Amino acid sequence: GDEPAEKPDPRSTPIDAPAGLRPAPPPPAASLRNRGDRACSSAMRQRQEWVGDWVRSNDTLVRALPILVGGASLLAVLLNRAVSGIAAVSDASSSQSRADILTLALSVTDILAGLVWLSIRPKTISPVVPRGVDCKPVDADVSSSALRELLWTWDSLTAATCCKSLVVVYGGNCKLQIGVAAASPEDGNAVNVDAQKFMQGSLYKSAMESKKQSYLANLALYPGRTELPFLPANTQALILQPIGDKGIAVIGGDTIRGFTNLDQAWIGMIADKLDATLSKS
Structure with missing residues (x-):
């Protein structure tokens, strides 16, 4: 007798299938990379905007930050000197003394930079009402x-x-x-x-x-x-x-x-x- 016709695989799509029934081709790799780049740049831009907004809203704290860092470093050096049992007088032949001197110099520089930041502030320019x-x-x-x-x-x-x-x-x-x-x-x-x-x-x-x-x-x-x-x-x-x-x-x-x-x-x-x-x- 006649052999039964082979049933088409339902997972395959006929060549003459309507365009609306054809599966969409997978997006190219370049398109996926572009989407990833855009998402990454958008996230970085949002992070930069957040940092900028935070700095503007905490202007005094940001300007005083070098003073806080320098003061903390200066205090840490003095505590280390007192707790470690090293003589209070610096010794040029001691590596610890040389490191402490450099740290003290950097701490004082931070404190001075913070004082400059606090003393110099941008002048706010506001509109005036014309007299006339x-x-x-x-x-x-x-x-x-x-x-x-x-x-x-x-x-x-x-x-x-x-x-x-x-x-x-x-x-x-x-x-x-x-x-x-x-x-x-x-x-x-x-x-x-x-x-x-x-x-x-x-x-x-x-x-x-x-x-x-x-x-x-x-x-x-x-x-x-x-x-x-x-x-x-x-x-x-x-x-x-x-x-x-x-x-x-x-x-x-x-x-x-x-x-x-x-x-x-x-x-x-x-x-x-x-x-x-x-x-x-």
Whole structure:
């Protein structure tokens, strides 16, 4: 009689099986290694963040740690000297005495380092409230599209940086003065920007000749601040950003060194955008 057909092995998958029923191929070894590397780096990053947080929250203890280590080492040497029965007077021919002298020197160095760490602390820099009045004068010749661009620039700077004052001088005219301005001693109103006088100053000429952004991180240290009577007297930081070949943006901040490197690069790109807009208006 006919032999019974051989039954297919249920563990094997036919070649023409639907794609959804085919077993997934095992992940390659490189993928597994990448997952392991990512997991390892994530764990190391979390550990570093934990250590950093602990050090910040225990700043005084960390600064005093060398004093504690040096004092403990100094006490251990003295106790060892007293308990071991070695003469209190050091002997240059004794190896124990030479080791004790080196240990004492290292202990004193640790104590001095701890004292230095405790005496030198980073100064906390906080924002200040600009002394002046709010203003928003706009040049009458500015088109509606250019005005929208200028106001967008102001909103972006105030939202993302420490900017509190913005002055845009372009084509020999002040296109926009917005934010906090210096108050006039006569009537208390905002001091308007004299574009022609400002353009004759060294700050403007230096920035336009170099065609590079000028960042005055601590404005109080620069004598050229007298060329900026329209800014609040307590403006902490200043950026002079050329806008093409025809203008400049004066950006005042409320924090010393408040503009980061990313802020400066971003402001440079905004200036290119403003130049393209203002040149058409």
